[in-house]
Amino acid sequence: MTTLPVVDPSAPEAQPRRISRRPTGSDAIFVNAARVVGASVLVITGGVGVFLAAQTIPTFRHYGLDFLLGSRWEPEIDVLGIAGVLVGTVSIALIAMSVAFPLAVTTALYITEYAPARIKGLLVSLVDLMAAIPSIVYGLWGFFLMMPHVAELAYWLQRTFSWVPFFEIRGTDPNSPVWDTTRYIASAFCASVAVAMMVLPMACAVMRQVFSQTPQGEREAALALGATRWGVITSVVLPFGRGGIIGGTMLGLGRALGETIAVALIISPAFEVKWNILEVGTISVSSLIAIQFSEASPSQLSALLAAGFVLFMLTLVVNTCAAVIVNRSRSGADDT
């Protein structure tokens, strides 16, 4: 038997329930606790940034704009300028990227396009492992194993491409029968070989991930139209993965800018604005901090912190650009 609901005319009219997204009870506790954790991490990480930024004020008040534009770093006479240091940092990072970039792209292409399916997983793990190797190990490798060979390469570059202004090495004669090894080692070029090893796997991992997301349909369409493997790469994989290539490269560049230990181990410090990348002596912000922090007076320490802040800003800009480019590209917003 069916009973229909009886309408009670005397009952008060139904009111719509008030809808609230405000959590109540245990949910409120959870939300607020999570908020507290988030806020504390915000305070910690943001505090570092604010502290560093605050340190730049006394530095600029003390040294003026010369701090950014001057190239001399002479704590004894209270003259500090980081132009040379910044040039050194950027030149090391750029050379490292110009070594690492082609290798990273080709290795990523090899893993996604050419490697037999059986060893693909192994290769991916190897690249990740390479990224996990501590930078000090690459520093040892660069300093003890590669440096003599890199010096030889520098000698050869100097003799063969002597018309390139970057390759000039002051105080040497490329045609002399005996080459003065000490002028060729400990250069920005030597350091950047070790740094390149460090950033290569990182850039390669990002690129590989993006390449492997290439739509299978487009790949097969190209093959069905008669494309060779190289044809597929140039017409499908590379256009699809362009964002990943640029983003991965810039991520690597950001890491290369901040690299400390391998650089501090390899270079011999020289404070000047220097374009001779093959010549002995250079300096980067991070290795400057590593070398100078222990004998710094308070004002020099805040100068070091300000230099660190400039480096941080540089890395931040590069990383943000990388993130924006990767997110905007067709291959999507997959983080590493």
Added chain:
Amino acid sequence: MTTHLPVLDPDAAPAVPRPAVGSPNADELFVRIGAWAAAVAVAWLITQRFLPLAGIPWFLIVFFAAGVVMTALLTTMTSTWVEVKDRVASAVITGAALVVGAALVSTVAFVFLRGWRALVHTNFLFDDMAGVDPKAAFTEGGVAHAITGSLIQLGIALVVTLPLGIGTAVFMTEVGGRFGKVVRTIVEAMTALPSIVAGLFIYAVLILTLGFPPSGFAASMAISVMMLPIIARAADVVLRVVPGTLREASLALGASRWRTVWHVVLPTARPGLATAVILGVARGVGETSPVLLTSGAANFMVTNPVGGAMNSLPLYIYNGARSGEPQLIDRAFGAAAILMILVLALFVIARLVARPAGARNRPRLTRRVVGGVRALARLASSLGSRGRRTASAAAPAAPPPPLAARSNT
């Protein structure tokens, strides 16, 4: 128009079976192998007979260049320009990948070969350097103090960063809102902080301003400042891929948000979280620069993290390599080998955690969803049992309902 049927010609030669798709025919095999064989000969001629290019590196370079040229030449004889490009590209790409592989192998092999002489002595693992002369033989002294220091510093850093990092990730994904976006932006920005600057920050604040002595604690704080954004960001990425339907299902079953996070979201993301944390640890254990500034370097065993200078593996390696003393350099290589074994072990653990052996062939998302569904089932049953308990507590005399009725409700 008429239709012509094919006529069977009994005198025709039997059809040649087509080669399997993808496997090269005799021509291609000749091009592939012959080109590289010719390249060996050409490289020998050029480097050993014609030009003064002694040494293995030159031989390899000339060999590779000659191989590429030979491949191109041989291919032009039989096929078109398109195929030439394909072959050359494949040779160059494979060659570059081999160069990277060789670099990796050379790094690992070089460190182990140079570290071998120190590593073979067991006292290298179990002794410290207290009172050991820098020139002493490998039978004396070791890196036990550095290993202990590394583990202590890393342990403290982990205790600090793990709850904070994963808590922040939970906040960013589960609570979110405008404030969540601000936190995410700042955390992502801070991953760009160079590690040396993190170390310098702790040095300036903790050691110079607050007057702490350089110690393991200061070092672990520096490592924490560096690791926190990395772990928070990686965990955030992992938590974001947990399917939203799982959360909704859990909430629909009446679970509170905390129970949803604890019983559904975190277990579903467990492998990914473990990977994120372990990779963060691997990064932290090898990071030299924050430690260099903050911990000081003792050459004896220190187990008290606030009890003054404390050594650690990366710092030991750095100091050894800069000392210029051959014996200490070899010890540094031994320590580097140990550090690499440590990182490798962490890495393998991360891989195993991320990919349990039983589920290796199942695609990842399915596994995640299956895991989440299982967690949901557990949660449902636990909620259900709690509901039953309260019901039976309210009416203790009532007999338990028959099974069929229960399953209907």
